[in-house]
Amino acid sequence: MLRLSLIMAIWTVDNLTEMRRSLLQWYAQQGRTLPWRNEPDIYRVWISEIMLQQTQVKTVIPYYERWLAQFPTVAALAAADLQTVLKLWEGLGYYARARNLHQAAQQVVGDFGGQFPEDVENILRLKGIGRTTAGGILSSARNLPLAILDGNVKRVLARLIALEVPPAKALDELWDVSEQLLDRDNSRDFNQALMDLGATLCTVKKPNCPHCPWQSYCAAYLKHRPTDFPRRAPKKQIPTKKLVAAIALNFDQQIFIQQRPQDGLLGGLWEFPNQEGDIQALLAYLFPGAQYERSLNTVFHAYTHFKIEIEPRIYRVDLTGAGWVEQKQLSHYPFSKAHLKIIEQLQEPQLNLSL
Template structure:
């Protein structure tokens, strides 16, 4: 249903005992007072029904709010959905999650990325279950002491789960606020100012609904590209809209190019078909996840002879055709593969796993690509007639 009412008038909201608005400062003051009521009215009509969101009038479950906020860090709603459902079914309470094995949590997190979140999620659950009597702290300061909870998440949980007047500021809200105030300072330098301005907008009550409304607005109308200003409940207050620069905001400082790195993976088989996997270090890139052994990943390319010197075992190495490519946030990588046979399940650092059991391992996407590539190449290679047509790539994970 379309709302055909005119937008709120700036003048009508001015206190009666004040002179009519004449200055930009007055207009800005009107903006800070009128934004929340207008936005909440919009939210009450257009609120999205998300799995972790309490129904109107229902009390939110802090565990649900916290779990969803951790998963949603730098991750889209659509991606999170299935993971959230699986976690909640398997670990219905924070106590259940605290009692889980870290390996099980990492495995359930597989594919969601930023795996430090999963380790901190588990640590946080243990802290809440152990040191806080099974209840989450209800203040920003208290929440901030927990692993994996930073300024954004502390404010989001405090506001959404506990009704505190707190102002979470995520990428959506940064964009909405930058446009509302036509702030042209580029990110990330503008972050403190954006937080301050967002705080000015936050109402005394319904701070949680306000935050979610701002995020909904950013996700559906105040989008990065092609914002739908005509449907926006804040268009009357939006300085960027008035100036015709909404789509260009927020500005961003240029980011440096991502380096290209190279590595060589050792696909080590034993006669029963098992392949060697090892666990990565707990800290850093893909921390705690499983991988196929490889050389260092470096910007200098590897020769086969140099790579073989770095192999974890002696073998008759054979190069597989093709490369596996992958992009991370801050670098791109290509991996080439060497296959080698060992006579038995040699005692090496790692575990022997048959390909049909890979699904039971916490393999990051890069290593799933490696497995798919190796299995396809090994299936094609032995005594295969020369390829004449295009080859279809099959997913085998």
């Protein structure tokens, strides 16, 4: 295992100084212009950091702008109801992030008098904030000398030291490298530069090494095989769950939806009742006497650890009451991407759902 002592043996103090200088020079010329860059409002920086977890910048920007228009302050977010928060997050994925933002905003109001904490110890008490997010927020908004280690940074650093194990197995070593490299006098720009390097030059499939400011220090490049790093853990087979969703329509042209439990995958989102395998027991429980009408196109969606295939089946049902909504009201509720794909089919003009 590559330990810090060996890293220090590779990079002298002069090397480290030159690496910082060359990265910052590259950033001054090539860094991206982003809405949250040089933003002094710690609340806004926090929102951007959370949205950027596992999501690309171009996807995040419109969500970020809509979010701040609706929740301009941490107090506004804390006072919102969760359903409004989830609706605004709809389509961005990893919904625990939205629930955590909401809960953390309430912590800021309840535990910190509405002032976002500006020290590591307290910021780490907020729901959904770990070490790299804390470093990202406080270096960006307050220029505090804190290192970061997000997905892009792990890739850059693993290549830089030609790490021989997958990053997940060497997090301490990668944190050591990030700490060593950090320009403590200019952590804001240094961390932003490191993220830009990973996002624009040191990309997953085609690292642009000829234009990289760290080319002459990069062990993976010097071995002539940058894309061999980071090392990957053996691929696990991702299972596929086959589900049937009941799209129940009643004779008032209403449709039945239900809310998922607040905790767990897609917590708090709405969906059509669905089940893996045989749906008869679910139908008998929710919609006794349901009449099968037709099936819609199968919907496919991939999550991190499994895939789903949903067969949406339309049933006619002679019921009404709680959970039954007009079709045009569906847009008021936050749904997962897979169920949004079902709704898209329901809204196709050729699908005549009237009786």
